[in-house]
Each structure stands twice: as structure tokens, then as C-alpha cells.
Amino acid sequence: MSTIVTLPNQEEARLPKLSYLNSEYGLKSWLLTGDHKRIAMLYLISITFFFFLGGAFAGLIRLELLTPQPDLVASDTYNKLFTMHGVIMIFLFLVPSVPATVGNFVIPIMVGAKDLAFPKINLLSWYLYVAGACFLVYALLNGGVDTGWTFTTPLSTHYLNTHVITAAMGVFIAGFSSIFTGLNFIVTIHRMRCPGMTWFRLPLFCWSHYAASILMVLGTPVLAITLVLVMLERTVGIGVFDPTKGGDPLLFQHLFWFYSHPAVYIMILPGMGVISEVISTFSRKRVFGYTAVAFSSVAIAVFGFFVWAHHMFIMGVSNYSALVFSLLTMLVAVPSAIKIFNWAATLYKGSLTFETPMLYAFGFMGLFTIGGLTGVFLGSLGMDIHLTETYFIVAHFHFVMVGGMLMAYLAGVHFWWPKMTGRMYPESMSQLAAVTTFIGFILTFFPQFIVGYLGMPRRYHAYPPEFQVLNVLSTAGATVLGIGYLLPMLYMPWSLKYGKIAGSNPWQATGLEWQIQSPPLTENFVDIPVMDHEAYDYEWLAHKTEHEVTTVG
Amino acid sequence: MHISPVLWQFLVHWLTNSALFPPEASAISPYMDAFYFFLCAISAVGLIAVAILVFGFSILYRKEKSPVATQIEGSTLLEATWTIIPLALFMICFVWGALLYFRIYNPPTNAMNIYIVGKQWMWKAEHPGGQHEIDSLHIPINRPVQLTMISQDVFHSFSIPAFRVKREVIPGRYSTVWFEATATGTYHLFCTQYCGTDHSAMIGEVVAMTPDDYQKWAAGSTSGASLAQNGERLFASLGCNSCHSGEATARGPNLSQVYGSRLQLADGSTVTANDAFLREAILNPSTHVMQGYAPIMPTYQGQVSEEGLIDLVEYIKNLNSNYRIQQTLTTSQLAPGQAGASSSGTPQVNGPARAGRTAPSVPGTVNQ
Numbered sequence: 014m015s016t017i018v019t020l021p022n023q024e025e026a027r028l029p030k031l032s033y034l035n036s037e038y039g040l041k042s043w044l045l046t047g048d049h050k051r052i053a054m055l056y057l058i059s060i061t062f063f064f065f066l067g068g069a070f071a072g073l074i075r076l077e078l079l080t081p082q083p084d085l086v087a088s089d090t091y092n093k094l095f096t097m098h099g100v101i102m103i104f105l106f107l108v109p110s111v112p113a114t115v116g117n118f119v120i121p122i123m124v125g126a127k128d129l130a131f132p133k134i135n136l137l138s139w140y141l142y143v144a145g146a147c148f149l150v151y152a153l154l155n156g157g158v159d160t161g162w163t164f165t166t167p168l169s170t171h172y173l174n175t176h177v178i179t180a181a182m183g184v185f186i187a188g189f190s191s192i193f194t195g196l197n198f199i200v201t202i203h204r205m206r207c208p209g210m211t212w213f214r215l216p217l218f219c220w221s222h223y224a225a226s227i228l229m230v231l232g233t234p235v236l237a238i239t240l241v242l243v244m245l246e247r248t249v250g251i252g253v254f255d256p257t258k259g260g261d262p263l264l265f266q267h268l269f270w271f272y273s274h275p276a277v278y279i280m281i282l283p284g285m286g287v288i289s290e291v292i293s294t295f296s297r298k299r300v301f302g303y304t305a306v307a308f309s310s311v312a313i314a315v316f317g318f319f320v321w322a323h324h325m326f327i328m329g330v331s332n333y334s335a336l337v338f339s340l341l342t343m344l345v346a347v348p349s350a351i352k353i354f355n356w357a358a359t360l361y362k363g364s365l366t367f368e369t370p371m372l373y374a375f376g377f378m379g380l381f382t383i384g385g386l387t388g389v390f391l392g393s394l395g396m397d398i399h400l401t402e403t404y405f406i407v408a409h410f411h412f413v414m415v416g417g418m419l420m421a422y423l424a425g426v427h428f429w430w431p432k433m434t435g436r437m438y439p440e441s442m443s444q445l446a447a448v449t450t451f452i453g454f455i456l457t458f459f460p461q462f463i464v465g466y467l468g469m470p471r472r473y474h475a476y477p478p479e480f481q482v483l484n485v486l487s488t489a490g491a492t493v494l495g496i497g498y499l500l501p502m503l504y505m506p507w508s509l510k511y512g513k514i515a516g517s518n519p520w521q522a523t524g525l526e527w528q529i530q531s532p533p534l535t536e537n538f539v540d541i542p543v544m545d546h547e548a549y550d551y552e553w554l555a556h557k558t559e560h561e562v563t564t565v566g
Numbered sequence: 567m568h569i570s571p572v573l574w575q576f577l578v579h580w581l582t583n584s585a586l587f588p589p590e591a592s593a594i595s596p597y598m599d600a601f602y603f604f605l606c607a608i609s610a611v612g613l614i615a616v617a618i619l620v621f622g623f624s625i626l627y628r629k630e631k632s633p634v635a636t637q638i639e640g641s642t643l644l645e646a647t648w649t650i651i652p653l654a655l656f657m658i659c660f661v662w663g664a665l666l667y668f669r670i671y672n673p674p675t676n677a678m679n680i681y682i683v684g685k686q687w688m689w690k691a692e693h694p695g696g697q698h699e700i701d702s703l704h705i706p707i708n709r710p711v712q713l714t715m716i717s718q719d720v721f722h723s724f725s726i727p728a729f730r731v732k733r734e735v736i737p738g739r740y741s742t743v744w745f746e747a748t749a750t751g752t753y754h755l756f757c758t759q760y761c762g763t764d765h766s767a768m769i770g771e772v773v774a775m776t777p778d779d780y781q782k783w784a785a786g787s788t789s790g791a792s793l794a795q796n797g798e799r800l801f802a803s804l805g806c807n808s809c810h811s812g813e814a815t816a817r818g819p820n821l822s823q824v825y826g827s828r829l830q831l832a833d834g835s836t837v838t839a840n841d842a843f844l845r846e847a848i849l850n851p852s853t854h855v856m857q858g859y860a861p862i863m864p865t866y867q868g869q870v871s872e873e874g875l876i877d878l879v880e881y882i883k884n885l886n887s888n889y890r891i892q893q894t895l896t897t898s899q900l901a902p903g904q905a906g907a908s909s910s911g912t913p914q915v916n917g918p919a920r921a922g923r924t925a926p927s928v929p930g931t932v933n934q
Contacts, residue, residue: 083766088763088764088765088766088767089763092760092762092763092765159762159763161760165720165721165759165760167719167720167721167737168720168721168760168761168762171719171720172686172719172720172762173762256737256738256739257738257867257868259850261738262721262736262737262738263736296627296635297635298635298636298637298638299637299638299639301638301640301641302640302641302644302645303639303640304640305640305645326667327723327732327733327734328734328736328741329733329734329736329739329741332667332668332671332672335667336664339660339663339664339667340660343653343656343657343659343660344653344656346652346656347649347652347653347656350612350648350649350652351645351648351649353616354616354619354644354648355640355645357616357619357620357623358619358644360619360620360623360624360627361623361627361638362627362632362635362636362638363623363627363632363635363636364627364629364632364633364634364635365623365624365627365628365629365632366628366629367624367628375620375624378616378620379613379616379617379620382612382613382616383609383613386605386608386609386612386613387609389605389608389609389656389659390602390605390609392659392660392663393601393605393659393660393662393663393664393666394660394663394664394666394667395597395598395601395662395663395664395665395666395667395669395670396598396601396602396605396663396666397663397667398666398667398670398671398730398731398732398733399598399602399727399730399731399732401732401758402723402725402732402758402759403725403727403758463586466587466588466602467586467587467588467727468588468725468727468728468754468756470725470756470757470758470766471758471760472760472765472766473756473765473766474765474766475766475767476766477754479585482585483586551635551637552637
């Protein structure tokens with residue numbers, strides 16, 4: 014059982030005459046499209062904009078923390094900076110990042126369908142995203158909001174005089190965009206699979222999106238309810254969270270984290286799907302333990318709903334409920350470990366090449382492992398007392414969300430870029446960007462673990478001078494990281510015009526999306542495909558390629 | 567593997583004195599740090615394992631060396647291995663962490679009690695003897711100290727990194743934390759829960775002093791009236807004693823033995839009268855009616871400040887003779903022979919411990 018795959022000669026590749034990009038012209042054809050690929054592009058542009066907006070806030074935060082004194086911005090401004098950084102990065106970037114762009118683009122093709130199950134709802138989800146974003150931008154332009162991304166009561170309901178309602182409304186609306194995306198994926202994966210595409214022939218990308226979609230559909234409504242309660246509490250004072258009216262401020266924490274803990278899995282699971290595809294493709298090898306990886310996604314989604322109170326270990330929940338939630342937290346760490354080891358085992362006896370997506374995937378594995386293991390620190394009850402609400406937790410979730418998820422997102426965008434645009438990104442430039450990002454990331458966030466154990470609280474505008482050295486390191490790293498993110502911003506648009514023509518399958522990958530032209534036709538497939546082999550079947554691909562060569566020659 | 571004790575001592579000393587590690591200043595700190603090193607160790611092992619696999623395979627099976635990929639389906643044995651080993655390690659972490667948690671959040675019975683009120687953006691500490699402090703906390707070393715904390719407005723969080731303790735300070739309910747300082751010195755006190763504009767200025771210092779010095783400080787900083795005495799005055803001025811007079815014909819229950827006892831409520835349930843219950847019973851009396859009494863007590867919501875409530879709770883505690891005896895005992899444990907020597911002493915605080923401001927005390931603040 015061995016496979017030799019020779020990469021196709023890219024000199025001979027031509028751009029197809031007709032594709033989804035040139036089937037219709039004009040702004041209207043984009044803004045009223047039902048094509049999942051065009052909607053994915055709309056999402057790609059919007060979330061890239063908000064990523065750089067959120068990144069700019071992060072830059073200002075790091076610049077302020079260069080010195081222990083509160084000297085660059087006022088306290089209120091600083092509070093608005095980290096609030097807007099969190100809100101934008103989480104609700105407008107991380108949650109839609111992989112699902113709404115890469116997922117939207119490739120899931121229908123992967124399952125062999127012409128489009129998602131509900132194309133108009135898909136478009137509606139983008140409009141809701143934009144509407145939610147408009148509310149947040151409005152709040153931002155009119156002075157911002159300073160609740161922290163968690164909207165903690167009673168601070169957000171009684172003690173702040175900023176645009177809390179506008180911002181909450183924005184998040185509320187953007188939440189529906191996420192629900193619609195999830196709904197579309199669930200129905201598509203259930204009902205739109207092509208003949209022969211059984212559940213266990215689905216690419217792992219689909220499995221992880223399926224798991225994330227369930228979380229989106231079941232979790233996000235709880236966030237919506239919570240935000241409505243916050244808005245009602247703020248406007249008419251219904252007193253659900255207000256202790257002086259018999260309400261319970263801890264109830265808000267329970268409701269909020271009931272969504273917001275699964276939300277981290279909404280963010281990370283699609284990224285894990287990307288990593289499975291990338292690792293398999295660049296090892297030319299089936300993912301080791303396909304079923305284990307598939308079910309670990311489902312396990313993460315299921316356990317993910319029952320760990321929310323681990324955000325509240327120091328908040329006076331009963332000691333025994335803390336025990337239960339700590340135990341479940343340990344259990345949810347296991348499927349993540351299973352995935353990491355399976356990916357590592359996939360490399361064994363492969364035929365590895367190190368294109369940019371693979372470098373990002375390696376970055377993901379390293380940083381996500383650190384992020385996951387430090388999660389065990391925080392899930393351990395006693396340790397959490399000292400570490401929670403410090404920079405340790407900031408470093409932890411940035412390792413998972415930025416080190417993990419953002420790396421996976423960039424891996425995915427680079428990996429499917431030839432499919433989306435028909436052209437290759439510049440390889441050596443992007444490899445440089447991947448390495449820069451990795452180094453910058455470590456330099457930015459590793460010192461934060463140390464300063465966190467020293468006790469530096471998060472969301473501090475000023476800090477004791479003995480923490481300065483570590484903060485300077487962190488800010489220096491953020492600069493490198495910023496350069497790492499700006500590079501793709503420059504060479505990706507460049508490649509649209511000057512990149513090499515990719516051809517239909519530049520990576521010799523096995524997914525259905527690679528068996529059609531790049532960029533694809535609006536209807537994806539000329540004939541309905543029939544799946545007659547397992548996922549990641551490189552022998553089938555080698556045989557097919559050989560067959561094609563003989564028919565052409 | 568054997569590490570010489572001298573080397574171990576040296577390592578611990580080097581680490582605890584480096585700028586990259588917080589000082590160990592409480593009884594719990596060595597336990598927390600030991601657990602931290604264990605977690606760091608298993609993380610390092612896990613990370614190194616992944617790194618060896620990724621880099622090793624990358625070198626061994628790069629395309630130049632391995633042009634042909636061998637397709638492998640998977641291995642149940644390997645899946646089981648990397649399910650069970652991490653699970654076992656995580657279970658060790660769970661048990662270890664749980665033991666530590668219960669140790670930190672279950673105070674010993676002989677702890678001395680200090681009340682903390684958090685508000686935007688300051689910490690008020692109230693010692694039972696009537697010492698009031700703002701943004702500082704003076705405590706004796708080698709003595710368990712329990713903090714009973716409440717917030718007047720939003721969520722705050724009381725954190726002393728050198729003691730490795732932290733607990734959320736919540737509006738509308740008491741939360742507690744305890745520690746036993748082991749080394750004198752001045753340590754950081756942070757509010758770690760984001761609480762609005764001046765969150766990062768809601769800091770202070772914890773001054774750990776020898777028991778003698780603490781006794782001197784306490785004698786010199788007292789406002790002249792203990793919390794219980796303030797509470798007694800407040801009890802009278804709010805008219806509580808008209809019903810809770812302690813007489814057999816009184817309309818309200820006798821409070822003298824109430825603290826710490828099991829109470830039978832009118833709705834049939836029983837509760838233990840602790841600090842939280844007493845506070846609730848003052849603010850929401852209609853939901854905590856004692857059996858055999860009419861629900862006639864009006865609410866005092868909005869009429870008594872959190873400090874006033876603490877005074878009242880402390881007063882009711884002191885009506886309980888057992889409690890009073892216990893407090894006397896713990897006080898005499900603290901400084902034998904020191905009790906009378908305080909009145910002539912100047913309010914001098916030892917060494918670097920001096921900087922905390924002492925709040926002017928307002929006995930039994932009543933709003934309106």
C-alpha cells in the first residue's frame with residue numbers, strides 16, 4: 014500500500030473560461046448572489062477588515078502596556094480598547110472566520126452539492142453579520158463601549174454610561190448570522206451529500222464543521238437571551254441580575270458562559286477541520302485514525318456544553334459543583350489530545366512537503382498544544398484560584414484562539430486560495446510570513462504566562478513596575494506578529510493578478526473540491542459526482558491521475 | 567533520580583527571589599507552587615512528545631527521503647494509549663487541584679475574621695476591633711485569617727498573588743477566603759475582576775506583621791469602638807430592639823443565641839444562621855420568617871450600608887456568648903500578655919509596613 018503522487022505541471026495550467034467569478038458582473042450580482050462561493054468571498058473581505066480593526070486595537074493596548082504608567086491613553090479609553098478588541102475579534106472575526114469563509118466555500122463542494130441547502134438564508138446571514146457589525150461600528154464611532162467583551166452585570170447594566178445597548182444589539186444580530194450558518198451546514202451535511210458520500214466518507218473538515226454547527230445552533234440563542242436580558246435590565250430595570258431587586262448577578266455569569274464556553278469550540282473546531290485536511294494533503298496520506306478524529310470533534314461539542322462553570326470557580330459556586338465542572342473540563346481536554354496525536358501520527362511514513370499551509374498547521378499543533386495544556390492548569394480547581402483573571406489566562410486563550418485558530422485560518426486560506434481564485438500565492442514570501450507569525454506569537458504571549466503567575470491582573474491599564482520587562486518583551490513580539498499578519502495582506506491581493514495559475518489540483522489533494530476546475534463553476538459540478546472511494550484515498554487519486562494522462566495522451 | 571537537598575534549597579531560593587516568580591508568603595503557597603511545577607512538568611513532557619513526533623517525522627519522511635507515502639488506516643491500540651495516558655494525567659491534576667481548592671476555600675474554625683467591602687474603586691477593610699483601613703490590609707503572620715467580603719456595587723475580585731489566594735467579591739452576597747501568612751512584608755493586593763474606569767487603580771497592599779507588631783498596630787489604629795459596639799448603636803437607632811428585645815412577649819425572635827444555630831423557618835425549611843443569612847434576614851425579612859412569628863418585619867434594603875450590615879452582623883454574633891468566648895480565646899492565643907498594654911502605645915507600624923492609610927471610621931453609617 015503505497016502511493017506516488019507527482020504534482021501536475023503548473024506551466025501548462027490555464028484559467029478556465031467560465032467560473033463563478035466571471036459568470037455575472039456588477040455590484041448587484043455580488044450583493045444579491047445566492048452562490049455560496051461568492052458569499053464566502055463577501056465574508057472573507059468583511060472579516061479581514063474587522064480583523065485588522067481589532068488588530069489595531071490590540072496594537073494600541075500593547076503600546077500602552079510598554080510602560081507601567083498609564084501614559085498613552087486615559088483609563089476609560091484603555092477600557093474601550095480592550096472591550097472593542099475582544100468584541101470585534103470574537104464576534105466579528107473568530108466566530109465566522111473559518112466556517113463563514115472557507116467552510117462556506119468548500120463544504121457544499123466537499124459533500125458534492127451545488128450549493129448550501131438554503132442559499133438565501135446564507136446570504137441573509139452575511140447581511141445580518143454586516144448589520145451587527147454596523148451597530149458595533151456605530152457604537153465605536155460614537156465613543157465606544159467599555160463593558161469588556163463579557164458584558165458583565167451589574168457593571169454593564171447600572172454602572173457604565175457608554176453604548177452598551179448598541180453594542181449588545183450588534184452582538185445579538187451577529188449571533189443570528191452564526192445561527193443561520195450553522196443551520197445551513199447541518200442541513201447541507203445531512204441532506205445534500207452526493208450519491209456514495211456516506212458519513213464516514215466525509216472529509217474531517219465536514220465532521221468538525223458539523224460539530225461546530227450544532228454548538229452554534231444550540232448555544233447562540235442562549236447568548237441572545239442573555240443580551241436581551243441585559244438590555245431590558247439596563248432600560249427598564251427588570252431586575253433579573255440586580256441583587257437589590259432580588260435578582261442574582263451570578264445568573265448572568267451562568268447564562269453568558271453557557272454560550273461563551275461552547276463558543277470557544279465554535280471557534281476552534283472548524284480550525285481543527287482545516288488542520289486535518291492540510292496535514293493529510295501535505296503528507297500524501299490518509300488521516301491516521303479517521304473515526305477517532307471524527308468522533309473526537311463530536312465529543313468536544315457534547316462535553317463543551319457542560320463545562321461552563323469552570324469560568325466561575327472563584328465566584329462562590331458551591332465547592333461540589335466546582336468539582337463536577339473541573340472533572341468535565343478534564344474530560345474535554347482528552348479529545349483535543351487525541352486529535353493532536355492523530356495528526357502527528359499521520360506524518361509517520363508520509364511523503365512530507367512543507368508548503369505554507371503545512372507550516373501554519375505545524376504552528377497550530379505547537380501552539381494549540383501549549384494552549385490546551387495550560388487549559389489543564391486552569392481546569393484544575395486549586396490552580397485556577399491563583400491563575401484566573403491574570404495574564405496567565407490571557408496568554409492561555411490567545412494560544413488557543415490566535416496561536417491555534419488564527420494559524421488554522423491562515424492555513425485554510427492559503428490552502429484553498431488556489432481553489433478560490435485560481436491562482437497561487439507566492440510561496441517563499443508566505444513561508445516567511447508563517448515563520449514570522451510563529452516567532453512573533455511566541456514572543457508576544459509566552460511572557461504573559463510568567464507575568465500571569467507573578468499575579469499581574471488582566472485588563473490593567475497601569476501595572477507595578479517590576480512587571481515591565483516581560484511586558485516590553487510582549488509588546489516587541491506583538492510588533493513582529495503584526496508584520497507577520499500584514500504580509501499576507503500585501504501578497505494575497507498581489508497574487509490575484511500576478512500569481513501563477515493554479516490548475517484544478519495544485520496540491521494533489523483528494524477532496525471533491527480539488528477534482529473540479531479552479532475557480533469552480535457557479536454550479537460547482539457539471540455532473541452530479543458519485544463518491545466511490547474513502548476520504549483521503551491517495552491511491553484512488555494516483556489511479557485517476559494516471560488514467561487522465563492516458564486518456565489525454 | 568536524586569536531587570541533593572542543598573541543591574533543592576538553592577533552586578527554591580533562587581526561584582523565589584527571581585523576578586520571574588512571585589514570593590511565597592503564605593502557608594498555601596508551597597502547595598500551590600508544587601502543583602504548578604507538576605503541571606509545568608507534564609506540559610513540558612507533552613509538548614516535547616509532540617515536538618519530537620512532528621520534527622522527527624518531518625526529517626525522516628520528508629519528500630526527498632520518502633517519495634512514497636505508505637497508507638496506514640489507524641491503530642486502536644495507539645488510540646487507546648493516547649486516550650488513557652492523557653486522561654490518567656488529567657485525573658491526577660483533577661484530584662490534586664480539588665484537594666488544593668478545598669484547602670483554600672474551607673477556612674479553619676479558629677481563623678480571625680476581617681471584613682472586606684469592595685466598591686468602585688477602593689477596598690475597605692474592617693477589623694472586629696474597630697480598625698478601618700482603605701486599600702490596605704494589616705494582618706499578623708502565622709495565624710489563619712478569614713476574610714468575609716462583599717461588594718457595594720459591581721463584581722470585584724480580591725487577589726493577593728504572594729499568598730496565592732483570590733476570590734470574587736460579589737454584590738449582594740458574602741464570599742470568604744482565608745490564608746495564613748508566613749513571612750512579614752508588604753505584598754500586592756489587586757482587584758482582578760474588571761470593574762470600570764479605575765479598575766487598575768483598585769490596588770492596595772497587604773502588610774503582614776509579626777503578632778506583636780500587629781497588636782501594636784491594632785491598638786494604635788482603632789477608631790475607639792468595635793464593630794459590635796457600632797452595631798449595637800445601629801441596632802438601637804434603627805429600632806430593632808423594639809421587636810428583638812429578647813423578652814418572651816417580643817414580636818421578633820430573641821437574637822441572643824441565634825448565630826451559628828439551626829433555625830426553623832415558617833415555610834418549614836431549616837437554615838443555619840451564618841453571616842450571609844443574617845444579612846439576608848435584615849434586607850429581605852419577608853422571605854426568611856421564623857416559625858412562630860408573624861411576617862411583620864419591614865425591609866431595611868437601602869437603609870443600611872454594607873458597613874452598617876457588617877456592624878449589625880458582628881453585633882448579633884457577639885450576643886452569642888459561645889461566640890464571644892471563642893473570640894476571646896483566639897485573641898488571647900494571639901498575644902498573651904499584650905491585651906492591656908495597648909492604650910499607651912503610639913500608632914507606630916513596623917518597618918516598610920507603614921504605608922496603608924487608615925480610614926476615618928464612621929460608626930454605623932446609616933444612609934438618609
